[in-house]
Amino acid sequence: MGALLKRFGNLTTPHVADACLRAGIEVRTASLQAVTPGRIAGRVLPARHVGSVDVFLEAFGSAEPGDVLVVDNNARRDEACVGDLVVLEAQAAGISGLVVWGLHRDTVDIRAIGLPVYSLGAMPTGPLRLDPLPDNALESATVGEWTVTQADVVLGDEDGVIFVPADRVDELFDLAESIQATERKQADLIRSGTTLREQVRFDAYLAARKERPSLTFREHLRGVGGAIEE
Template sequence: MSLDPDQLPRRFAALTTTHVADACLRAGVPVRCAPAELRPVVAGGRMAGRVLPTRHVGSVDIFLEAIDRAAPGDVLVVDNAGRTDEACVGDLVVLEARAAGLAGLVVWGLHRDTVDIRAVGLPVFSLGATPTGPQRLDPRPADAVTSAQVGRWTVGPEDVALADEDGVLFLPGERVGELFDLAESIRDTERRQADRIRSGEPLRAQVGFGAYLAGRAENPALTFREHLRAVGGAIEE
């Protein structure tokens, strides 16, 4: 990882997943967003940390095994195949994760014990809640603690998970420093644009929208994104 793991939460504290997703676009890095249905259990929850992957097969021992080998600040990523017929994580797992110094949990599935999880306060993102736990015990796959699937994305310890109220985003660990630098630049540009709007200068004027329309009239293939890159706008990336 090009960024010290201890710096992750500090750098991300002044950013949003939106800024970082735009940075991925600008850097040509795949934007690996978890499906929008994955939402925070604790309002306002946000986290940043190395992915600690687990594939759930019906028993809590897989989580204890992963936590036992975790480093402080890791994010437990639970792959329960997006199932909505059972909860795979409850308050005891969340408590154990907090005691081990983890940054939070991403659950590709359901949780239970919502009131108790909120009382713990550790950030948890899941597909929702149901009262029942698993009534199965499936064979353990070979990659049970080395990779996890979240939506269409497969992630592992070489990845970083970021999460806030806009959702969950996965980054390649070796690109985190570069992407955070870009995200900070995008954030600063957007803040300046917002201040100018509040001061009475429309965004259309700031980005030369009239010039874009004139340019498009001459060259119908001209896209607004190309125009923004030329003038230094940041609203689309």
């Protein structure tokens, strides 16, 4: 997975999201904040939390180097489900980062460890309950409206995280790199004095829309080779 992170290092999650849209792949994103600065890119290692760290320890036993632990705590705001010891153990197991659909604690210690961690926020209190562990607790995790498995890859940066099918990562990266190249060219032209409106022939779009009200901006962009919005 080191090669995956290296290639993603030149992109952003917005580029990958636009690539998904262009490829007709469901855009599966979640708004999470980085506890520790750093990007993540790796196979999903799912774990459903029910009040005890044992599910994480069990997951680490089957982890492959570079996996990302994806913790499903049902977005609970009344407890933290991941702390410094879990993060430290994850690092020892070869995990490349954590994505927590819930809260974390021990922020100072987690930052000192340095492993990338994404969560919904922090809270001092750990779990005060212990629910039955489902039989499929290590088979999938739900993050937002998305259910992900080991057949998925998770990518994370300053804008949040995105999940993509593992068997289409290379295709999406190719598309994302193409979109990025177009956007960089557009940005350079803006800086040199050619506005984005000029580049995408926005006046022509407005005129064409008067003639054909159903014309969308995305449709127009495809005709002029623009990349914004997809």
